[in-house]
Amino acid sequence: MNESFRAFLSLTALLALSACSTPESAAAPASTPEVGVITASSTEVPVESELRGxxxxxxxxxxRARVTGVILERVFEEGDMVEKGEVLFRIDPAPMKAALAQARAQVGVAEANLEIAKLTAARLEPLVGTKAVSGQTYDDAVAAVAQSEAALEVAQAAVKTAxxxxxYATVRAPISGRIGRTLVTEGALxxxxxxxxxxxxxxxxPVYVNLTVPVTQIRSLREAQTKGSVHATGEQAEITxxxxxxxxxxxxxxxxxxxxxxxxxxxxxxxxxxVPNPDQELLPGMYVRARxxxxxxxxxxxxxxxxxQRDAAGSSVYVVNAGKAERRAVEVSRSMGNQWVVNSGVEDGELVVVDGFQSIRPGADVNTVAWQPKGEAAPTEVAQADTSKPGTDSASDEAEQGEQADAEQGEQADAEQGDAEQAEQAKQAAGAKQDAKASTEAKGGR
Structure with a gap:
């Protein structure tokens, strides 16, 4: 009876000691999270618009052909650069040469008729005074001279046309530039x-860039210039x-x-x-984006x-105020490289969390360190303010690293707790064994 009672007491003590033992790691206080911050400061920001065109x-x-004829020769090579006045095509000149010869002959006929009309008028002029010829006859002779002079001018104009x-039978380049493919071949009429x-x-x-822009955007820019919040930096706006x-x-x-x-x-x-285009990289019809x-x-x-940070409620940032994290709504207007232009919500001199915000919450105590950007080139793509979610990649990486560290710490704590429990159990088992041995010896003595 005494042996059973003493064994029961030993087992009860063993269980009590196991229940009261706690790992040292469970009592350790949580550390204050560390965040990387920058000091907000205002500066002049270029006003840029991204347009398409x-x-x-x-x-x-x-x-185009300016005369009717058959193409005899194409002088240029397709795709070549040509200068103004350079010969491109040759049209059969035979009909034009014949027309020119005919026009020159008509000039000769007109000159001969004019000479006869002048001589006739000169002979009749003295006879009018003696009444040898009628005045009507003389007037007709004078009119014939005028008609012959007009006919001569017509013939001379025909020569110029010919x-x-x-x-025009020699087709020349009307402007300097690059010539495309030919639409006719030799022998074509x-x-x-x-x-x-x-x-x-x-x-x-150069080339032209035709860009489309909402009228409301132009009106807003003009109103800002009138108020003085935006001012021009030059006589002409530049585009990139x-x-x-x-x-x-x-x-x-x-x-x-x-x-x-x-x-x-x-x-x-x-x-x-x-836009200057000396290397002719830009071709007509290309769709481009311009800043x-x-x-x-x-x-x-x-x-x-x-x-x-961007979510359904809008844009926000974490600001450190008196050692505590404060989440604040901000108004973001546009992007500039890898930066957001913030119109309101952040004042000069405030500390804005850039790194480590995934491990904090509003009102939490934080330790601040100066944030340094990673040694990577800034992204050249300009993000759109209505679709991008900045900081997602870095936040995800840091969250994964934090989870991995927490898992390792948990595994280490579990291992330490297991070792402590095993040691305590071994100690208690040894005590129970000694008690059992003492009880056996006492019984043997009786």
């Missing part, structure tokens, strides 16, 4: 009346052509004018700019894109 040649000329037709197109020449340096893959056209263009009409269906108007600048705002705050 198409390339148009600055000059386009269709080469010379022009003969000259071309006519002046049908306006047959022989080829097309386009001038590609770029693509979403990071390519930027090396030559900067200038804005020429804004169209005076508005498209009724879209509410857009046309902006035309001229139009030429103005700056008075002051605005710019923040790294990863510092701004």
């Amino acid at each position: 198409r390339i148009e040649a600055s000059r386009t000329a269709e080469v 010379k022009l037709d003969l000259d 071309v006519t002046a009346t049908e306006h047959t197109s022989l080829a097309t020449i386009v001038q590609l340096d 052509i770029f693509e979403s893959d990071g390519w930027t056209y090396p030559h900067v263009g200038t804005l020429l004018f804004t169209d005076v009409t508005v498209e009724p269906k879209t509410g857009n108007t046309l902006l035309r700019a001229t 139009v600048g030429g103005a700056t705002t008075e002051q605005a705050v710019t923040l790294p894109q990863q510092a701004v």
Whole structure:
């Protein structure tokens, strides 16, 4: 009975000790999260608009036949650069030469008729005074002289026309530029009346960029200029052509004018700019994106894109105030490189969280360190303010790293707790064994 009671007491003590033992790691206080911050500051920010449009040649000329005839020769090579006045086609000149010879003969006939009319009038003039001829006869002779002079002028004009037709038989380039494919071949009959197109020449340096922009955007910019919040940086606005893959056209263009009409269906108007194109990279009909600048705002705050959080409620940032994290709504207008332009919500001198915000919550205590951007090139693609979600990639990476660290710490704590429990159990088992041995010895003594 005593042995059973003592064994029961030993087992009860063992269980009590196991229940009361707690791992040291469970009592350790949680550490204050550390976040990377920057100090917000206002600066002049360029006012830029991203527009879309198409390339148009600055000059386009269709080469047409000005006389009727058969093409004898094509002088140029398709795709070549041609100069104004350069020979392109030769039309059979035989009919034009014959017409010129005929016109010159008509001049000779007109000159002869004029000479006869003058002599006749000169003979009749003294006879009128003696009444040898009637006045009517003399008047007819004078009129014949005038008619002969007019006929001579007509014949001379016909000669000029024939010379022009003969000259038009040699088709020349009306402008300088690049000539496209030929639309006729040797032996083809071309006519002046049908306006047959022989080829097309386009001038590609410079080129025009026709951009579409909402009228409301132009009105807003003008109102901002009137209020003084936006001011021009030069006499002409500059445009830069770029693509979403990071390519930027090396030559900067200038804005020429804004169209005076508005498209009724879209509410857009046309902006035309001229862009140098010495290497002829830009071709007519190309669809391009352009960044139009030429103005700056008075002051605005710019923040790294990863510092701004976007959700269904809008844009927000974490601001550190007196060592505590404060979530604040901000108004983001547009992007500039890898920065967001913040119109309101953040003041100069405030500390804005850029890194580590995934481990904090509003009102939590935080430790701040100066944030340094990673040694990577800034993205060349300009993000759209209504579709991008800045900071998502870095936040995801840091969250994964935090979860991995927490898992490792948990595994280590579990291991330490398991070791402590095993040691305690071994100690208690040894004590129970000693108690059992003492009980056996006592029984043997009795």
